[in-house]
Amino acid sequence: MAIQRIASKWEKTVILRQNELIRPYIPDTRKYSAEHLGEMLNTYGVVFIKPDCGTYGIGVMSAELWHNELDAGAGHQYKLRHGIQTELFSSLEELHASISSHIGKRLYLIQTGIRMLTFRRSKFDIRALVQKTPLKTWETTGFIGRLAAPQKIITNYRGGGTIMTIESLFAPHLTPRQFTSVYKEMKVLGVRVAAQLARRFPNLKEIGLDLAIDEQHRIWILEVNTLPALFPFKHLTDKEIYKKIRRYAVHYGRLKSKK
Ligand SMILES: Nc1ncnc2c1ncn2[C@@H]1O[C@H](COP(=O)(O)OP(=O)(O)O)[C@@H](O)[C@H]1O
Numbered sequence: 120m121a122i123q124r125i126a127s128k129w130e131k132t133v134i135l136r137q138n139e140l141i142r143p144y145i146p147d148t149r150k151y152s153a154e155h156l157g158e159m160l161n162t163y164g165v166v167f168i169k170p171d172c173g174t175y176g177i178g179v180m181s182a183e184l185w186h187n188e189l190d191a192g193a194g195h196q197y198k199l200r201h202g203i204q205t206e207l208f209s210s211l212e213e214l215h216a217s218i219s220s221h222i223g224k225r226l227y228l229i230q231t232g233i234r235m236l237t238f239r240r241s242k243f244d245i246r247a248l249v250q251k252t253p254l255k256t257w258e259t260t261g262f263i264g265r266l267a268a269p270q271k272i273i274t275n276y277r278g279g280g281t282i283m284t285i286e287s288l289f290a291p292h293l294t295p296r297q298f299t300s301v302y303k304e305m306k307v308l309g310v311r312v313a314a315q316l317a318r319r320f321p322n323l324k325e326i327g328l329d330l331a332i333d334e335q336h337r338i339w340i341l342e343v344n345t346l347p348a349l350f351p352f353k354h355l356t357d358k359e360i361y362k363k364i365r366r367y368a369v370h371y372g373r374l375k376s377k378k
Protein backbone atom coordinates (compact mmCIF):
# COMPACT_ATOMS: atom_id res chain seq x y z
CA MET A 120 0.00 0.00 0.00
CA ALA A 121 1.25 3.49 -0.83
CA ILE A 122 2.62 5.74 1.90
CA GLN A 123 -0.13 8.09 3.10
CA ARG A 124 0.17 11.75 2.10
CA ILE A 125 -2.28 14.49 3.14
CA ALA A 126 -2.17 17.78 1.24
CA SER A 127 -4.75 19.90 3.08
CA LYS A 128 -3.30 21.92 5.97
CA TRP A 129 -6.86 22.53 7.18
CA GLU A 130 -7.66 18.83 7.36
CA LYS A 131 -4.47 18.13 9.34
CA THR A 132 -5.14 21.06 11.69
CA VAL A 133 -8.66 19.79 12.46
CA ILE A 134 -7.31 16.32 13.32
CA LEU A 135 -4.47 17.64 15.48
CA ARG A 136 -6.71 20.02 17.42
CA GLN A 137 -8.75 17.03 18.63
CA ASN A 138 -5.83 16.01 20.84
CA GLU A 139 -5.63 18.15 23.96
CA LEU A 140 -1.91 17.50 24.40
CA ILE A 141 -1.25 18.89 20.92
CA ARG A 142 -3.81 21.73 20.85
CA PRO A 143 -1.71 24.21 22.90
CA TYR A 144 1.01 24.05 20.23
CA ILE A 145 -1.27 25.01 17.35
CA PRO A 146 -1.58 28.71 16.56
CA ASP A 147 -5.12 30.04 16.06
CA THR A 148 -5.84 28.84 12.51
CA ARG A 149 -8.98 29.61 10.48
CA LYS A 150 -10.18 29.62 6.91
CA TYR A 151 -9.33 32.99 5.37
CA SER A 152 -12.14 35.57 5.24
CA ALA A 153 -12.39 39.36 5.56
CA GLU A 154 -14.01 38.92 8.96
CA HIS A 155 -11.27 36.64 10.29
CA LEU A 156 -8.63 39.00 8.91
CA GLY A 157 -10.05 41.94 10.91
CA GLU A 158 -10.57 39.95 14.10
CA MET A 159 -7.20 38.26 14.06
CA LEU A 160 -5.25 41.42 13.23
CA ASN A 161 -6.90 43.10 16.23
CA THR A 162 -6.09 40.18 18.49
CA TYR A 163 -2.60 39.22 17.34
CA GLY A 164 -1.19 42.21 15.43
CA VAL A 165 0.49 39.89 12.90
CA VAL A 166 -1.11 37.12 10.84
CA PHE A 167 0.12 34.68 8.20
CA ILE A 168 -2.05 33.83 5.22
CA LYS A 169 -1.21 30.72 3.23
CA PRO A 170 -2.63 28.30 0.66
CA ASP A 171 -4.39 25.29 2.18
CA CYS A 172 -2.52 22.97 -0.18
CA GLY A 173 0.74 24.86 -0.65
CA THR A 174 4.40 23.83 -0.46
CA TYR A 175 7.85 25.44 -0.49
CA GLY A 176 6.46 28.65 1.01
CA ILE A 177 4.81 29.57 -2.30
CA GLY A 178 1.90 32.00 -1.87
CA VAL A 179 2.62 32.67 1.83
CA MET A 180 1.82 36.26 2.89
CA SER A 181 1.94 38.13 6.18
CA ALA A 182 -0.19 41.07 7.24
CA GLU A 183 0.30 43.33 10.24
CA LEU A 184 -0.98 46.45 11.89
CA TRP A 185 1.57 49.11 11.15
CA HIS A 186 2.14 52.34 13.07
CA ASN A 187 4.18 54.85 11.15
CA GLU A 188 6.49 56.35 13.75
CA LEU A 189 7.62 59.15 11.43
CA ASP A 190 4.07 60.28 10.77
CA ALA A 191 2.09 60.01 14.00
CA GLY A 192 -0.93 61.69 12.41
CA ALA A 193 -1.26 58.91 9.84
CA GLY A 194 -2.98 56.60 12.35
CA HIS A 195 -2.43 52.94 11.79
CA GLN A 196 -1.92 51.32 8.48
CA TYR A 197 -1.75 47.73 7.29
CA LYS A 198 1.38 46.16 5.95
CA LEU A 199 1.18 43.21 3.55
CA ARG A 200 4.32 41.21 2.79
CA HIS A 201 4.89 38.46 0.23
CA GLY A 202 8.14 37.38 -1.37
CA ILE A 203 10.38 40.39 -0.76
CA GLN A 204 7.59 42.85 -1.52
CA THR A 205 5.87 45.09 1.00
CA GLU A 206 2.68 47.05 0.42
CA LEU A 207 0.97 49.52 2.76
CA PHE A 208 -2.79 50.06 2.94
CA SER A 209 -4.74 52.62 4.89
CA SER A 210 -7.86 50.52 5.40
CA LEU A 211 -8.76 46.94 6.17
CA GLU A 212 -10.96 46.88 3.04
CA GLU A 213 -8.02 47.73 0.78
CA LEU A 214 -5.83 45.16 2.52
CA HIS A 215 -8.48 42.49 2.06
CA ALA A 216 -8.99 43.44 -1.61
CA SER A 217 -5.27 43.00 -2.27
CA ILE A 218 -5.07 39.67 -0.41
CA SER A 219 -8.17 38.45 -2.28
CA SER A 220 -6.56 39.26 -5.63
CA HIS A 221 -3.68 36.90 -4.70
CA ILE A 222 -6.01 34.19 -3.43
CA GLY A 223 -8.53 34.08 -6.24
CA LYS A 224 -10.98 31.23 -5.68
CA ARG A 225 -8.61 28.96 -3.76
CA LEU A 226 -8.86 28.07 -0.08
CA TYR A 227 -6.35 29.93 2.07
CA LEU A 228 -5.78 29.76 5.81
CA ILE A 229 -5.10 32.61 8.21
CA GLN A 230 -2.98 31.95 11.28
CA THR A 231 -1.49 33.85 14.20
CA GLY A 232 1.89 35.22 13.14
CA ILE A 233 4.54 33.74 15.42
CA ARG A 234 7.34 36.11 16.37
CA MET A 235 10.20 33.73 15.75
CA LEU A 236 13.62 33.83 17.29
CA THR A 237 16.28 35.31 15.02
CA PHE A 238 19.88 34.55 14.17
CA ARG A 239 21.97 37.39 12.73
CA ARG A 240 18.70 39.32 12.28
CA SER A 241 17.00 36.67 10.15
CA LYS A 242 14.14 34.53 11.39
CA PHE A 243 14.58 30.81 11.83
CA ASP A 244 12.39 27.79 12.42
CA ILE A 245 12.93 24.07 12.86
CA ARG A 246 12.10 21.04 10.74
CA ALA A 247 11.61 17.87 12.78
CA LEU A 248 11.45 14.52 11.00
CA VAL A 249 9.31 11.79 12.55
CA GLN A 250 9.37 8.26 11.14
CA LYS A 251 7.79 4.88 11.66
CA THR A 252 10.49 2.55 13.00
CA PRO A 253 10.90 -1.06 11.86
CA LEU A 254 9.36 -1.96 15.25
CA LYS A 255 6.22 0.02 14.24
CA THR A 256 6.66 2.73 16.85
CA TRP A 257 7.14 6.46 16.08
CA GLU A 258 10.49 8.18 16.53
CA THR A 259 11.63 11.77 15.99
CA THR A 260 14.79 10.94 14.05
CA GLY A 261 16.25 14.32 13.17
CA PHE A 262 16.12 18.11 13.42
CA ILE A 263 17.44 20.80 11.16
CA GLY A 264 17.22 24.56 11.52
CA ARG A 265 16.17 26.78 8.65
CA LEU A 266 17.29 30.38 8.52
CA ALA A 267 15.29 32.78 6.35
CA ALA A 268 17.07 34.79 3.68
CA PRO A 269 17.39 38.48 4.71
CA GLN A 270 14.03 40.33 4.55
CA LYS A 271 12.08 37.15 3.80
CA ILE A 272 9.01 36.04 5.71
CA ILE A 273 9.53 32.35 4.90
CA THR A 274 12.36 30.03 5.93
CA ASN A 275 11.87 27.34 3.25
CA TYR A 276 15.05 26.10 1.57
CA ARG A 277 13.37 26.52 -1.83
CA GLY A 278 12.54 30.07 -0.84
CA GLY A 279 16.22 30.91 -0.32
CA GLY A 280 16.54 29.72 3.29
CA THR A 281 19.79 28.30 4.67
CA ILE A 282 20.02 24.98 6.49
CA MET A 283 21.86 25.11 9.82
CA THR A 284 22.08 22.94 12.91
CA ILE A 285 19.61 23.70 15.68
CA GLU A 286 22.52 23.83 18.14
CA SER A 287 24.08 26.81 16.34
CA LEU A 288 20.77 28.65 15.87
CA PHE A 289 19.75 28.24 19.52
CA ALA A 290 23.20 28.96 21.00
CA PRO A 291 22.66 32.75 21.39
CA HIS A 292 19.20 32.21 22.95
CA LEU A 293 19.24 29.17 25.21
CA THR A 294 21.47 27.87 27.98
CA PRO A 295 22.52 24.21 27.54
CA ARG A 296 19.88 23.23 30.09
CA GLN A 297 17.13 25.18 28.29
CA PHE A 298 18.26 23.67 24.99
CA THR A 299 17.92 20.14 26.38
CA SER A 300 14.44 20.89 27.63
CA VAL A 301 13.23 22.41 24.30
CA TYR A 302 14.88 19.53 22.41
CA LYS A 303 13.07 16.90 24.49
CA GLU A 304 9.76 18.74 24.18
CA MET A 305 10.08 18.85 20.38
CA LYS A 306 10.93 15.13 20.24
CA VAL A 307 7.89 14.15 22.30
CA LEU A 308 5.66 16.53 20.33
CA GLY A 309 6.79 14.96 17.03
CA VAL A 310 5.81 11.49 18.19
CA ARG A 311 2.44 12.70 19.51
CA VAL A 312 1.61 14.48 16.26
CA ALA A 313 2.50 11.44 14.15
CA ALA A 314 0.46 9.13 16.38
CA GLN A 315 -2.55 11.47 16.28
CA LEU A 316 -2.53 11.72 12.46
CA ALA A 317 -2.00 7.95 12.18
CA ARG A 318 -5.25 7.33 14.07
CA ARG A 319 -7.06 8.74 11.05
CA PHE A 320 -4.49 7.69 8.40
CA PRO A 321 -3.02 4.33 9.44
CA ASN A 322 -0.70 4.16 6.45
CA LEU A 323 1.25 7.21 7.46
CA LYS A 324 5.01 6.45 7.68
CA GLU A 325 6.77 9.79 7.99
CA ILE A 326 6.04 13.44 8.69
CA GLY A 327 8.00 16.69 8.80
CA LEU A 328 6.93 19.21 11.41
CA ASP A 329 7.63 22.90 10.86
CA LEU A 330 8.13 24.25 14.37
CA ALA A 331 8.60 27.89 15.30
CA ILE A 332 10.07 28.98 18.62
CA ASP A 333 8.87 32.39 19.80
CA GLU A 334 10.60 34.97 21.95
CA GLN A 335 9.15 33.34 25.10
CA HIS A 336 10.67 30.02 23.98
CA ARG A 337 7.26 28.55 23.29
CA ILE A 338 7.06 25.93 20.58
CA TRP A 339 4.45 26.29 17.82
CA ILE A 340 3.45 23.92 15.03
CA LEU A 341 3.31 25.94 11.79
CA GLU A 342 2.42 22.97 9.60
CA VAL A 343 2.84 19.24 9.24
CA ASN A 344 4.24 17.93 5.99
CA THR A 345 3.49 14.38 4.87
CA LEU A 346 6.15 14.25 2.13
CA PRO A 347 9.15 15.57 4.04
CA ALA A 348 12.50 16.10 2.29
CA LEU A 349 15.16 13.73 3.63
CA PHE A 350 18.26 15.16 1.91
CA PRO A 351 18.84 18.08 4.35
CA PHE A 352 19.63 15.59 7.11
CA LYS A 353 22.54 14.25 5.05
CA HIS A 354 24.50 17.37 5.91
CA LEU A 355 24.45 16.89 9.68
CA THR A 356 27.92 16.19 11.08
CA ASP A 357 26.63 13.19 13.01
CA LYS A 358 26.43 10.76 10.06
CA GLU A 359 24.61 8.18 12.19
CA ILE A 360 21.46 10.33 12.05
CA TYR A 361 21.10 10.16 8.28
CA LYS A 362 22.04 6.46 8.27
CA LYS A 363 19.13 5.75 10.59
CA ILE A 364 16.73 8.00 8.63
CA ARG A 365 17.69 6.12 5.48
CA ARG A 366 17.38 2.73 7.12
CA TYR A 367 13.86 3.50 8.35
CA ALA A 368 12.87 4.99 4.97
CA VAL A 369 14.13 1.88 3.15
CA HIS A 370 12.16 -0.27 5.57
CA TYR A 371 8.82 1.43 4.87
CA GLY A 372 9.50 1.74 1.16
CA ARG A 373 10.24 5.41 0.54
CA LEU A 374 13.86 4.77 -0.48
CA LYS A 375 15.42 1.84 -2.29
CA SER A 376 18.10 -0.18 -0.58
CA LYS A 377 21.58 0.47 -2.04
CA LYS A 378 22.31 -3.26 -2.18
N1 LIG B 1 1.98 31.37 11.55
C1 LIG B 1 3.19 31.68 11.12
N2 LIG B 1 3.98 32.54 11.80
C2 LIG B 1 5.22 32.85 11.37
N3 LIG B 1 5.78 32.34 10.24
C3 LIG B 1 5.05 31.48 9.51
C4 LIG B 1 3.72 31.10 9.91
N4 LIG B 1 3.24 30.23 8.99
C5 LIG B 1 4.21 30.06 8.07
N5 LIG B 1 5.30 30.81 8.36
C6 LIG B 1 6.56 30.89 7.57
O1 LIG B 1 6.29 30.49 6.25
C7 LIG B 1 6.94 29.25 5.93
C8 LIG B 1 6.05 28.41 5.03
O2 LIG B 1 4.82 28.12 5.68
P1 LIG B 1 4.26 26.65 5.83
O3 LIG B 1 3.03 26.72 6.63
O4 LIG B 1 5.35 25.75 6.31
O5 LIG B 1 3.83 26.28 4.33
P2 LIG B 1 4.61 25.47 3.16
O6 LIG B 1 3.79 24.23 3.00
O7 LIG B 1 4.55 26.35 1.97
O8 LIG B 1 6.00 25.16 3.64
C9 LIG B 1 7.24 28.62 7.29
O9 LIG B 1 8.33 27.72 7.24
C10 LIG B 1 7.56 29.86 8.11
O10 LIG B 1 8.87 30.32 7.86
Ligand SMILES: [Mg+2]
Nearest residue numbers: 175176329342
Ligand atom coordinates in the same frame (compact mmCIF):
# COMPACT_ATOMS: atom_id res chain seq x y z
MG1 LIG C 1 6.53 24.26 5.44
